Amino acid sequence: MTTTDFTSIPVLDLAKASSDKAAFLAELQLALIHIGFFYIKGHGITPEFLDNLTKQTVGFFDLPLDDKLKTDKIHSPTFLGYSVQGNEITNDRKDNREQFDFANDQLTTWTEGRHIHERLTGPSLWPDENLLPGFHQSLLSFYNQAQDLAETLTRLVAEALGLEPNALLDQYVLPNMQHRAKLIKYPAIDQLDPRDGTQGVGPHRDTGSLLTLLYQANDLPGLQVQNHAGAWIDAPAKPNTFVVNIGTGLEYLVQNVAIATTHRVLNPPPGRGPRYSIPFFLRSRIDKKLTPIDIPQRILDQRPRTVVTDSGHQFSQVYQNDPGLYAVLNRISSHRDVGARFYAQLAQEYGIITSAPSTGY
Numbered sequence: 001m002t003t004t005d006f007t008s009i010p011v012l013d014l015a016k017a018s019s020d021k022a023a024f025l026a027e028l029q030l031a032l033i034h035i036g037f038f039y040i041k042g043h044g045i046t047p048e049f050l051d052n053l054t055k056q057t058v059g060f061f062d063l064p065l066d067d068k069l070k071t072d073k074i075h076s077p078t079f080l081g082y083s084v085q086g087n088e089i090t091n092d093r094k095d096n097r098e099q100f101d102f103a104n105d106q107l108t109t110w111t112e113g114r115h116i117h118e119r120l121t122g123p124s125l126w127p128d129e130n131l132l133p134g135f136h137q138s139l140l141s142f143y144n145q146a147q148d149l150a151e152t153l154t155r156l157v158a159e160a161l162g163l164e165p166n167a168l169l170d171q172y173v174l175p176n177m178q179h180r181a182k183l184i185k186y187p188a189i190d191q192l193d194p195r196d197g198t199q200g201v202g203p204h205r206d207t208g209s210l211l212t213l214l215y216q217a218n219d220l221p222g223l224q225v226q227n228h229a230g231a232w233i234d235a236p237a238k239p240n241t242f243v244v245n246i247g248t249g250l251e252y253l254v255q256n257v258a259i260a261t262t263h264r265v266l267n268p269p270p271g272r273g274p275r276y277s278i279p280f281f282l283r284s285r286i287d288k289k290l291t292p293i294d295i296p297q298r299i300l301d302q303r304p305r306t307v308v309t310d311s312g313h314q315f316s317q318v319y320q321n322d323p324g325l326y327a328v329l330n331r332i333s334s335h336r337d338v339g340a341r342f343y344a345q346l347a348q349e350y351g352i353i354t355s356a357p358s359t360g361y
């Protein structure tokens with residue numbers, strides 16, 4: 001075990017990818033191999049758009065509970081929709097956060113007898129447009145802009161690892177596949193029952209995805225990244241940046257040379273009000289078994305030897321054989337009520353409902 005490791009998260013400027021590409025790729029390579037997290041600025045998503053998205057986010061969580069519950073995930077096998085505070089489990093413990101999962105609207109192709117992963121794809125559950133005018137449109141616009149940015153970054157990740165720009169996207173992302181995004185609200189500690197502790201979301205790695213882009217919508221502490229010696233490092237909000245991190249999908253597909261670093265969120269300190277964040281997850285395709293890509297030896301030689309992590313490693317073997325099944329199991333694990341309703345047999349087969357395992361994302 002190493003005793004020293006990174007103590008802050010680097011800020012990369014996407015504009016530099018045009019003005020001085022070699023320097024940008026060198027910074028990116030370092031972040032991928034040794035940190036697993038970086039901030040990105042100069043990304044082109046406007047401050048006005050992000051301010052409006054923040055207003056829509058606060059507006060949604062401020063709706064009466066009954067209105068939010070009309071979009072509850074329990075109504076859909078896609079796990080898209082609202083989850084009330086305390087209804088999610090990470091690393092065996094209840095998270096203190098409310099969230100709204102969404103994606104672009106797609107039709108379900110699943111019918112009895114087809115692969116179970118197809119049941120995850122389908123339309124989002126939107127609140128009544130009259131309650132929140134413009135909400136649906138803002139969120140879809142965020143989804144599309146974030147997907148473009150995540151794909152741009154994935155091309156640069158490929159280059160930083162000595163590959164052709166499209167090498168990862170061509171193999172591991174389908175043009176029309178459904179990715180995921182969320183609105184999240186973390187109540188401050190004084191708004192919680194003391195018995196609930198301070199776990200906004202427990203230590204985890206983002207499961208099965210390639211990259212996560214996270215917009216921290218207000219300036220409150222809480223997000224922490226576990227460095228590879230085991231210490232927790234703050235990742236404070238920085239205006240007009242996204243925090244970018246690597247998912248376990250990318251880590252596996254690039255032979256562990258980019259690292260899916262563990263992170264968590266603590267509920268905000270008393271008196272500061274709730275923290276809001278908005279992640280987008282660029283997934284890897286889940287319709288077939290994926291084989292890791294060949295990486296130049298000079299890059300592989302830089303792989304870190306040991307990484308300390310407080311996150312569980314649930315089902316990672318399943319991912320290697322069947323990423324679609326893995327995606328379903330992770331969703332069931334995080335949202336047991338939806339799992340019990342739509343996937344009872346699978347949940348039982350994998351001991352999920354009764355044994356309370358850990359999960360991520």
Ligand SMILES: O=C(O)CCC(=O)C(=O)O
Nearest residue numbers: 184206223265277279361
């Ligand atoms: O809200 C945040 O800052 C992080 C959220 C996160 O890590 C996740 O939902 O996977």
Ligand SMILES: [Fe+2]
Nearest residue numbers: 205206263361
């Ligand atoms: Fe995460």
